[in-house]
Amino acid sequence: MEHEATAPEDELRAAVAAALPHPDEDTPLAQAVAEDAVRRITLTGRELPRPAATRVMTVANQKGGVGKTTTTVNVAAALAQAGSTVLVVDLDPQGNASTALGIPHHAEVPSVYDVIVDATPVAEVVQPCPDIDNLLCVPATIDLAGAEIELVSLVARESRLSRALAAYIQQRTAAGDPLDYVLIDCPPSLGLLTVNAFVAAQEVFIPIQCEYYALEGLSQLLKNIDLIKTHLNPDLAVSTILLTMYDARTRLSAQVAEEVRTHFPTETLRATVPRSVRISEAPSHAQTVMTYDPNSSGALSYLEAANEMARRWAERSEGDQA
Secondary structure (H helix, E strand, O other), X not given: OOOOOOHHHHHHHHHHHHHOOOOOOOOHHHHHHHHHHHHHHHHOOOOOOOOOOOEEEEEOOXXXXXXXXXXXXXXXXXXXXXXXXXXXXXXXOOOHHHXXXXXXXXXXXXXXXXXXXXXOOHHHOOEEOOOOOOEEEEOOOHHHXXXXXXXXXXXXXXXXHHHHHHHHHHHHHHOOOOOOEEEEEOXXXXXXXXXXXXXXXXXXXXXXXXXXXXXXXXXXXHHXXXXXXXXXXXXXXXXXXXXXXXXXXXXXXXHHHHHHHHHOOOOXXXXXXXXXXXXXXXXXXXXXXXXXXXXXXXXXXXXXXXXXXXXXXXXXXXXXXX
């Protein structure tokens, strides 16, 4: 079941990291390189604790361009590389998550559209990621663009994804090959597709861009989550907030980060994701940054976020059991 690095292994990693030279503040580039080296030694190659039951997380923010899809695929890849079995559900008609995972999603491919509209079992549309073991994807095709309209007339329109995922999770568990995580990548809107994602999940994972407008969008998102909790899914809760596109050189990024952490101290991860050319380049090669350039600061940041997310949950579960 759960596997964590042994104490001697942790001590060895810490000793190696401590032995690295530490440049002074007058050489910021060398300092950044040294910090990345420490993170690489501390994080790379470790298996993370796996949850006792499948964690279904909706990655949502109705504001576009905040790093939803990028966060979904890279956190999923980091978790899979650390020993977890992860399913990504691409619920955005643009299909960007499918692209980043190297999954075909042209019009003839069975997709999440078939699952939601035609009640096709998830097992018939799921595909493995070619680059990373234990990482699966339910792709999105352009057909999904019309699903909002088609869903209006369907029975139980808000819970169609929830039922399909619950059946697939149960099927995998019964077969002795359970899923550890399901990450649902939402479109940048609050339509019926996003409502389906909220009803299917227990947790909301919110990436927040470190800019002022992101804070305005967050309050609206939280109001909508409260509405879903009240009327459709009382178990839904915001569990994780990740600050993306963080620029340590600007006062604005620091102010946004401080404000988010003040209002959401337990949900906001300590890890932040910087603006990174490597993160932006990776999808053009049909890869996540975790395989495209695993030693880049962007890949290390997502690895750090996944590590923190998994360990926080494990510590919380241990606390509940105690």
